[in-house]
Amino acid sequence: MLLLTFYRKGALFSIPFGFYWIINTPVKFYQNQDPKQLGIMVKGTEEQKGVLSIWYVEVQGEKRDVKSYIIPLSSSLEGSRIPKWEKNIDALFNMPEAESHQVLIDRNSFLKEVFEPMLQRELLYRGIISGQRDYQAKLIGWIEVV
16 A cells, blocks of 8 residues: 655654545646636525635645645625535535526626635634735635526
């Protein structure tokens, strides 16, 4: 068995290489995609319409260590948070594709005006970022529920 060994937080860890590959390969694939290619539109079962965005965030710590996070954030078209979508992403992925591709929002302005401030607040709330830490966020998923 091939083991991947790494040093983190003062301890040495070994995990089977296959497990590391399974986790990191899809994340790296979606990190390198054009954001315009990451979105899907699905037909919702509820009256609520909105967007679920999925973010890959890397944070540099005080000791130059790098931590990675996958952060799902969802919002109604009015800008209200929808936590149940964030907790049940699989249900959104399993919804049928929307028949019409009628665009309900200006995606660029929705991203800038709603999701970027929401991501900043979420990272601060979780204690992931603070004044001493640099971070980089990349959009890796976009699901519009229409």
